[in-house]
Amino acid sequence: MKLLAVILCAAASLSAQTLQQAESLWKQHRYEEANSAFRALVAAYPRNADYRVRWGRLFLERFNAQEAAKLFNEALEIQPKQADALLGLALVAADGFEAQATHFARQALEADPHLLEAQELLARLALEDNDPAKAAAEAHKALNMSANAVQAKAILATIDWLNDKRDTTWDPHNAAAYETAARIFVLNRRYEEGIQLFRKAVALQPDLWSARSQLGINLMRLGQEAEARANLEMCYANQYRDAATVNTLRLMDSYKNFVTFKTDRTILRLHKKEAELLHPYFESEMLRALATYDKKYGFKLDRPVQVEVYPDHEDFAVRTMGMPGLGALGVTFGYVVAMDSPSGRPPGTFHWASTMWHELSHVYVLNMTNFRVPRWFTEGLAVHEETAASPEWGDRLDPHVIMAIKDHKLLPVAELDRGFVRPEYPAQVVVSYFQAGRICDFINHEWGWQKLLAMVHDFAGGATTPAVIEKEFGIKPEEFDKRFMTVLTAETKKTVDGFDDWRKDMKKVAAEYKDRDYEAMIRDASGLRDTYPDYVETGNAYQLLADAYLEKGDKKAAIAELDRYAKVGGRAPDTLKQLATLLEEAGNRKEAAEVLDRLNYINPVDEELHRRLGDLYFGMGNTAGAIREYQAVLAKSPTDPAASHFNLAKAYRSANRPDAAKDELLLSLEAAPGFRPAQKMLLELSK
């Protein structure tokens, strides 16, 4: 007995000493040693849930949410209602903007009604969901638990600051609390104010590396690269090396590979491997969009807009979020737009011009409202602008949206922001973009553009969505939702009601095509095309029908089918090139050129496209177009440089630019001295 007592005493003292040691090492930023101490502790006491939770919190702080979640779940297996473990899971979910965060935080509070951190988290989550009333209520509950709840004060102060009430009584005077406020400002796209709050945080606590890293990342977003780098390097040097910090530094190192083009209104940053090719297309489209928006929004931007184009999607993701894996195609930070390059996406999956117009709309709306605009509205307006620029642009009605309409999953307009910030199902962000866009289409159709513009100004004044709806339409948001859904349901009824049969019957049509039963296939596929006309992805009815018509030798019908495909927004380069070929064969060069020109907005990284379009333009006497396209061929270091320079020489000659023509001719003959057509032209020009 005596011996056992000694062992128990020794174990107890080892436990206390080791936990204390682990916590102490953690506090001293000796993370590796703290990790080893926790490992030893958990090995010695495998049934102790508390040790696992603390170890999990260390992992969470040191950028390993996955391992942290694993430890929290292990703790819950040992002790099913361990409040701190539930809080840990809530924090992990909150970091990933997962809808479960609130659920876990509530469970933690049920397990321990005095768990302040969980209550403060609920306040933060409500504010992230753009629900300030709820956030304030939750924050006050936290303050009732502890008058010194700095994170609760941070939430109340942030609500005041977001409403431009500078002299708040809730100023927490605490670095971590300022960091929380800063993150919420960034979430609201109010980057400048977010940066100011991060500055306050690091001024109070210079070694608050998480805040300093975010300061650096947000400075980088706004193009203030020198200061961004200094802060990020400081974090790195002090062992704060989360993925966002490291990736951002790595990205900044790659900036030497980019080239910048400037006009009075635009700054365009392109990767040098594709700068020469993309420059004319991107710059002219930027200028066209800005001229259009100047008039539409009645707003003049006070400085040039910067567009950065990333051929590597992961670089773009780092540029925007600090982390790879972002699903978006473009992101706007005030006057800076970062977007994917068409070369960074599989051909036909990305309409860069549509994305650019979308993002440039944000530049106007964000600046007109001084960043005081709900996410649903700025996204909805940007989606609306895509199809306003061209009905063929923008996203189609996709199966996720159809299912959401069918299952009544669309959110009320007053809560639509939730669908963007904290989606409850994987496709909810996509569905929310669609819904927001259709709401703006609906307003534009029913009340006109001026009403949308009035809403922009209302939001600029700080009004909430319900208030704006009531002011502009004289109805409650619930009534607005009802009217919108009536219109949307009518528009999509055929597709939504027929969707299940469509899926089934498309398989039948594919089998008919395989069996070469073209008559039956044409009959069935035509009906399916009309049931779901927006379906332009692989295996679409348009392509099947066109193929069947070609098998039957009916080129005219094939052209008509592929023309429908193009006009409804089909983007597959091979299909559009096939349409151009058929049109050319039928003698419709102008229409063929129009089809190929569409591809310039989808996949301009294609030598054959530019050569064909150049030839068509040249044949049609459009020398300016031919020059642009032949220059694009040369920018891609073509397989046939001699012929490419010669083509450009021909175009220059037609444009009465003999000197430029001769220069190109010499380049052609330098590559291939025996090139007969070029020799012939040289003799003619030398006479």
Added chain:
Amino acid sequence: MKLLLALLLTSVASHATTYYVTVSGLGGEPDYEQHFAMWAKDIEKSLKPAADSKVETLVNATREQVRGALGSIAKEAKPQDALVVMLIGHGSFDGYEYKINLPGPDLSATELATLLDRIPATRQLVVDMTSCSGGAIEFLRKPNRVVIAATKSGTEKNATVFARYWVEALSDPAADTDKNEVVSALEAFRFADKKTAAFYEQQNRLATEHPVLEDTGKGEGVRAPSPENGEGMLAAQFPLLRIGSTAAAAKDPAKLQLIAQKENLEQKIDKLKYEKAAIPPDEYKKQLAALLLELAKTQEEIDK
């Protein structure tokens, strides 16, 4: 250019024949089966109009058929002749031996090399466009033989697309980059290589094939043949396909003087291009323009 003239003169003097043998192997799946056969037939179509050539296409060929075709050429060909063997299909490599998959027993690189060695034609080109074809180089390489493989080693096992672009090189005038109306083995290799790389780039896929060329008889095969790595000299001299009027002009003895003059000008242009970095840009342009104009005039005379 100097080499071209030499080849043309050789052609005039001795009426050399180029033997083309295209073999398409087992597809395994209908899609591959169809593509392999189609590419082989497309090659045949591109080669048929060529003068002084004999073309044999073996679709879904057995090992016996390949042995038979190459055996016949071995009996018929002369040292001044040329041989082009093109292999399309799937290949395998077990770390020791490469084989092209054929219906029935496969054909190994060792046996193919033996069959080729029996053919007296001095100049030979083997274009192995199958998966794992890089594994065949060490067996096929030999002085005076150009070996092109679709993959850099025997371990690149995925189905290849190089053959698709090799076919294009034989039908697209763009492959004749120096516009001398002869597509050389090197030009065709570069054309197909570039298009293969573009295919993977456009599809945003990691390239699973890296074509290589070996023509020194002792190298490993290189991605970018150049004077620096010593590869590509023989391939540049190997006329894979003649297009246009070059062949006709070469047959007219009255034009030989003009052809010699043309060759002289081409040599001067080559020299000037070589010295480009050392000459002020304006001076270079002036000299180049003068030489090119002179060359154009000479060509005009040849064409009359």
